[in-house]
Amino acid sequence: MRFTTPLIALLALPLVLSATPASAVAGGTTVKATSYPWLGALHSQAGFFRSGGHFCSGVLVRADKVLTVARCARQFKFTPGRLEVTFGRTDVKKKNGTTYRVKKIWVHPGHRLADLDGLEVPRNDLAVLTLAKKVKKTKPVKLGDVTGTRGFVLGWGATGETALRNTRLRRAPVPLVDENACRAAYGNVLDSGMTCAGSNDAAACRYDEGGPLVVRVKAGSRMEDRVAGLASWARGCARAGSPGVYTDVSAFRDILKKRL
Numbered sequence: 317m318r319f320t321t322p323l324i325a326l327l328a329l330p331l332v333l334s335a336t337p338a339s340a341v342a343g344g345t346t347v348k349a350t351s352y353p354w355l356g357a358l359h360s361q362a363g364f365f366r367s368g369g370h371f372c373s374g375v376l377v378r379a380d381k382v383l384t385v386a387r388c389a390r391q392f393k394f395t396p397g398r399l400e401v402t403f404g405r406t407d408v409k410k411k412n413g414t415t416y417r418v419k420k421i422w423v424h425p426g427h428r429l430a431d432l433d434g435l436e437v438p439r440n441d442l443a444v445l446t447l448a449k450k451v452k453k454t455k456p457v458k459l460g461d462v463t464g465t466r467g468f469v470l471g472w473g474a475t476g477e478t479a480l481r482n483t484r485l486r487r488a489p490v491p492l493v494d495e496n497a498c499r500a501a502y503g504n505v506l507d508s509g510m511t512c513a514g515s516n517d518a519a520a521c522r523y524d525e526g527g528p529l530v531v532r533v534k535a536g537s538r539m540e541d542r543v544a545g546l547a548s549w550a551r552g553c554a555r556a557g558s559p560g561v562y563t564d565v566s567a568f569r570d571i572l573k574k575r576l
Contacts (some may be wrong), residue, residue: 344488344518347470349406349413354457355470355485356382356401357408358526360392366523367483370408373471373527374401375457375543379450381576382418383459384526385546385563386427389443396421401445403454408472409483420446422575424568432505432551440509441548441563444575460533460542461566462511466491467531469513469547469560471524488518490529493559501551501558509567511545514560521553521560529562 349355354376359369372388382401392399396418405413426440468489473482490513498512506512513529514520520527529545545562552558565572 344469344486346484347406347487349404349485352470352485353403353454355528356403357405357413357472358384358388359400359402359408360398362398367409368411370472370483371523372525373547374445375528375546376403376451376454377456377459377543378576379452379456380447381456382445382447383543383546383565383572383576384443384445385438385441385548386423386443387438387441387548388526389421389445390423390427392418393421393423396445397448399445401447403451405485407484414451416447416449416451418445419448422446424571430505432502435549435551437502437505437549437561439507440568442509442546442565442568442572444572457528458540458542459565459569459572460531460544462492462529462544462564463531463533464492467513467529467544469518469520469524469527469529471520471527471547473521473523488520490514490518490520490560492531498559498561502561506561509564510548510561511564512559512561513545514550516556519550519553519560520547521550525549 356374358372374382374384377383399418402413402415422444424440424442430437493512524547527547528543530541531544532539548563550560
């Protein structure tokens with residue numbers, strides 16, 4: 317999630333990535349990536365600051381389409397081949413899983429940054445990655461609405477604002493935060509494309525950007541996971557009164573129909 321300093325900064329050299337100290341799924345437990353085969357780790361060999369060049373996440377929504385946030389993809393828009401997505405990798409230090417090169421990147425044309433007391437707030441924080449090859453034998457995840465009172469988040473980041481060592485996939489249950497409470501934390505910088513989740517007990521944080529906010533819904537006679545949001549920004553990590561803010565994918569349903 318976004319802290320008060322940039323997550324990903326481009327240095328003078330082309331596509332050499334840098335970053336401020338990391339944090340990630342706080343309050344969670346480790347899980348196997350094979351339990352979420354549609355979850356991808358975004359990485360680049362240009363990114364030397366983390367194991368395997370990992371820096372964000374994304375979700376497989378079509379056989380060759382990965383949904384993530386614009387902040388994770390925009391710097392690769394004109395050199396998409398430098399960005400890769402790996403599925404089935406529980407620990408980003410390892411070389412297992414299946415990796416796909418990105419061949420095309422669409423960034424929401426309305427993506428821009430607003431300011432909240434020095435905190436950069438991304439608007440229309442959405443991107444679609446087209447993979448060079450289709451992902452076989454993996455069922456894409458469905459998108460859904462923010463519904464109910466609880467969901468869960470997934471990510472490979474660290475476990476607190478100064479805890480930098482974690483490289484394993486973690487899952488944390490989080491409360492869904494209503495609009496009034498979200499506005500009490502962040503004011504009018506929020507727009508209809510954003511939704512809030514998380515608490516001081518559990519939250520997605522830095523290096524979890526683009527990762528899913530998942531809700532469980534009834535689909536016929538069974539329960540099914542749906543991605544309702546993508547981790548976008550926050551003030552700090554799991555701070556009281558500062559929930560995480562997610563791109564509300566249901567708000568972009570019409571534009572995504574044209575891109576997926």
